[in-house]
Amino acid sequence: MESQSTVTTVPTPGAPLTGLSRTEQRGQGARQRPPRVVLFMILTIIVLAIIGGLFVAFDKIVRPAMIGEFLKKMMPPSTAVATVVAQAEDVPQLLPAVGSLQAVHQVTVTPEVGGSVTKILFQSGATVKAGTPLVQLNDKPQQGDLANYKAQARVAELDLARYRALVAKQATSQQTVDQQQAALDQANANIAKTGALIAQLLVRAPFDGVLGVRQVDVGQFVKAGDAVVTLTDLDELYANFTLAEGERGRVAVGQAVRVTVDAYPDRVFQGTITAIDPQVSSDTRTVKLQATIPNKDHILQPGMFSNVTVVLPVMPNQVTLPETAVDYSLYGDSVYIVRDGAGPDGKPMLHAERAFVKTGNRADGKVVVLSGIKPGERVVAVGQNKLQNGAPVTLSDQGAPPAPAQTPRP
Numbered sequence: 001m002e003s004q005s006t007v008t009t010v011p012t013p014g015a016p017l018t019g020l021s022r023t024e025q026r027g028q029g030a031r032q033r034p035p036r037v038v039l040f041m042i043l044t045i046i047v048l049a050i051i052g053g054l055f056v057a058f059d060k061i062v063r064p065a066m067i068g069e070f071l072k073k074m075m076p077p078s079t080a081v082a083t084v085v086a087q088a089e090d091v092p093q094l095l096p097a098v099g100s101l102q103a104v105h106q107v108t109v110t111p112e113v114g115g116s117v118t119k120i121l122f123q124s125g126a127t128v129k130a131g132t133p134l135v136q137l138n139d140k141p142q143q144g145d146l147a148n149y150k151a152q153a154r155v156a157e158l159d160l161a162r163y164r165a166l167v168a169k170q171a172t173s174q175q176t177v178d179q180q181q182a183a184l185d186q187a188n189a190n191i192a193k194t195g196a197l198i199a200q201l202l203v204r205a206p207f208d209g210v211l212g213v214r215q216v217d218v219g220q221f222v223k224a225g226d227a228v229v230t231l232t233d234l235d236e237l238y239a240n241f242t243l244a245e246g247e248r249g250r251v252a253v254g255q256a257v258r259v260t261v262d263a264y265p266d267r268v269f270q271g272t273i274t275a276i277d278p279q280v281s282s283d284t285r286t287v288k289l290q291a292t293i294p295n296k297d298h299i300l301q302p303g304m305f306s307n308v309t310v311v312l313p314v315m316p317n318q319v320t321l322p323e324t325a326v327d328y329s330l331y332g333d334s335v336y337i338v339r340d341g342a343g344p345d346g347k348p349m350l351h352a353e354r355a356f357v358k359t360g361n362r363a364d365g366k367v368v369v370l371s372g373i374k375p376g377e378r379v380v381a382v383g384q385n386k387l388q389n390g391a392p393v394t395l396s397d398q399g400a401p402p403a404p405a406q407t408p409r410p
Contacts, residue, residue, distance in 0.1 A: 078392040081352070081383035083338055086319050088375040093312035094363045095250065097289075099241025101261070103302040104292070105207055105233035111137060112200040114223040117216050122229070124214045128205045135216060135228050137201040146194040153187035160184055209233040210298070234298040239271060241308040242286040251276065251310055257291045258309040261300065269293050269300065273310070319373060320366045325381040332356045335373060336380040336387050338395075352380060354389040 115137030122134045160180040166172040205211075212230035216222060239259050243251065253276060259269040270293075277288035291308065293300065327334050336352040357372030373379065380387065387393070 078394040079383060079386050080396040081380045081393050082396045083378045084322055084325060084381040086321055086373050086375050086377050086379055088317050088319055090314045090316050091318040091320060091368055092314050092363055093361055095247060095310040095312055097241040097243055097308045099239055099306050099308050101300055101302050101304045101306055102238040102240055103232045104236045104238055106302060107206060108230050109134060109203060109228045110225050111203050111222055112224055115201055117218050117220050117222060120218055122211055124211060126211050128211060130205055130207045132205040133202055134205060135203040139198045139201040142194055142198045146191060149187055149190035149194055153184060153191060156180060156184035156187050203228055205231055207233060232302060234295055237293045237295050237300050237302060239291040239293050239306050239308050242288055245280045245285045245287055248287050250312055256311040259293055260307045261304045264299060319369045319375055321369055321379055322381050323362060323365055323367045325379050326359060326367055327384055333359050336384045338378040338380060338393060350393050352387045352391050352393050
């Protein structure tokens with residue numbers, strides 16, 4: 001047999017496809033699509049990827065760097081503050097307490113016996129001396145008894161003289177003389193007793209002082225112990241106050257105290273501790289103390305509420321600041337120290353540096369700083385509530401705050 005050969009005809013580009021089905025023609029056309037479309041799509045994807053990478057790089061690197069640089073250059077404006085230089089000085093130790101005033105001598109004058117008031121011999125509020133008559137009670141019965149006993153005493157004395165003369169002449173016995181002597185002694189005893197009763201019916205001032213308001217009227221019957229008037233010695237007063245038991249070792253008899261009262265807020269009264277209770281109260285864990293306060297002008301009065309300050313020995317070489325310079329908070333006490341530095345442009349600039357401190361006693365508007373600052377450091381005294389750590393500051397024209405007023409003296 002004669003072999004048959006298969007001849008494949010390759011179509012000329014651009015020539016119509018003949019001898020192929022439609023499906024074969026579409027496939028052949030797809031294989032012959034120009035590569036420019038594919039290249040365009042690839043280039044588009046690459047460009048989009050590059051743009052996305054640039055956005056990510058800007059967001060992660062460039063923008064934070066720009067923000068940081070902006071914030072670095074944007075410094076807050078300087079705050080004007082008043083400052084004070086920390087100083088080392090001797091500081092008095094003051095131990096505050098509260099108490100009340102009590103008279104050294106104060107009584108409610110009362111009669112020792114009952115009776116009707118016949119005379120009132122004083123004016124309310126008068127100043128009297130010891131022994132001054134105040135109230136007279138009815139003493140007419142006692143005066144009658146006194147006259148009777150005096151008459152008996154005179155008769156007994158005369159009879160005794162006669163019997164003694166008779167004994168000398170041996171005209172009577174010694175027993176008669178002794179009996180008459182006893183009668184005279186009895187009469188004199190009745191006189192003394194009646195005189196004492198009469199004295200009790202005249203109520204007198206027991207000591208020098210100032211009388212209170214009269215509490216009786218003429219004709220009123222008073223019993224023994226009924227109040228007539230109060231009598232108070234105002235030349236000296238006691239200031240009774242208490243301290244916590246932990247302060248017991250710091251106080252002693254003879255230490256000075258300062259006392260102020262609401263009635264005279266501009267005056268300070270000086271006194272001395274004169275008594276300390278030997279025991280601590282188990283209920284309040286406090287110690288009772290008593291100070292004696294001179295009161296020659298009678299300004300202070302018993303019962304007044306008093307602020308008592310015990311003056312302890314001074315503490316030498318203590319660093320002090322005005323109380324306004326310390327910021328008290330739950331996180332601790334702190335101050336702002338003014339430091340020298342440089343701004344972003346390199347020029348000198350003052351800034352506030354926050355420092356935590358440990359404070360001690362306070363007195364006369366100042367506070368003792370135990371640690372955290374050194375003498376000579378400049379500290380913000382007014383305006384620190386506007387500051388933050390590192391904030392720039394300028395010194396105010398008003399300068400440091402005025403020194404606290406001295407404690408008024410009597």
